[in-house]
Amino acid sequence: MQESPSREPRLKIEQYIGIQIRRQRQDQGLKTAEVARMAGISQGMLSKIENAQVSTSLETLGRLCDTLGLPLSRLFSQYDQQERDALLVKAGEGLEVVRRGTDKGHTYHLLNHSRGPKKSLEAYLVSMDDASEEFPTFSHPGTEFIHLLEGSLVYRHGNHLYEMGPGDSLTFDSDVPHGPERLNQVPIKLLSIMTFKDD
The missing domain is CATH 1.10.260.40 (lambda repressor-like DNA-binding domains)
Known part of the structure; x- marks a missing residue:
């Protein structure tokens, strides 16, 4: 990795x-x-x-x-x-991980890992290819940023629905229930970056 x-x-x-x-x-x-x-x-x-x-x-x-x-x-x-290393993940080499939704046709590739005693950021490349599936909602501490790279979907955040196409971005409080509401065009690839507050 x-x-x-x-x-x-x-x-x-x-x-x-x-x-x-x-x-x-x-x-x-x-x-x-x-x-x-x-x-x-x-x-x-x-x-x-x-x-x-x-x-x-x-x-x-x-x-x-x-x-x-x-x-x-x-x-x-x-x-x-100057001696601190950056983390380079080459294309296709992100660690595949299991998260909620993995069994629904989602694939998560972790693009980074924690580099200190506290986790402050996670970045995933998420792939979805089955438009007929129902999707779980997610809720977790912190703030999330998603950027749609390919496909189109409707994304739910609380009581609001957002139509998203390639190049669209959405930033939100991730303790509010959220997740894909409907996949309009598959395959879908999106970048998801989650940040976590210090305790």
């Missing part, structure tokens, strides 16, 4: 600082000459810092951060987070 990423060498601290300073400067629409002047350093020095050609002193770095309104603590806050 999870493909290991190819690993690039870890950014040196000078490279990381240069990227963050340049990004902050560009986000504010500032030119190197302006920032250098306000920070009391030469434009050439700022260029070298941004391009990781020099190791700057903490004093100079502090002046740069003050000029850009960037706290030093925030500058370094993401440096140690």
Whole structure:
């Protein structure tokens, strides 16, 4: 299910600082000459810092951060987070799981898994191919987002019915009973993303 990423060498601290300073400067629409002047350093020095050609002193770095309104603590806050992996699920490799409705012709492929002590998000690719089936309603904590990729259906949320076609999306409180009311055109594929509140 999870493909290991190819690993690039870890950014040196000078490279990381240069990227963050340049990004902050560009986000504010500032030119190197302006920032250098306000920070009391030469434009050439700022260029070298941004391009990781020099190791700057903490004093100079502090002046740069003050000029850009960037706290030093925030500058370094993401440096140690570069090693966190993302989760890549290739097409067709989602884990098939059993949920309510599986025996009704639904197929659920889990596209992610929890990456911490608390479950905060689940994403499924749901396939339905039998228009004659009756469907259960669902109710669970959190918020759900569904996006219809293929087919058309009527989706129920509480007392409301929503006609959905390819490209349509619906977001709702998932503790209210919900589920497919009628499949108008099969096969149907929809992306379902559920988020859960922290306790």
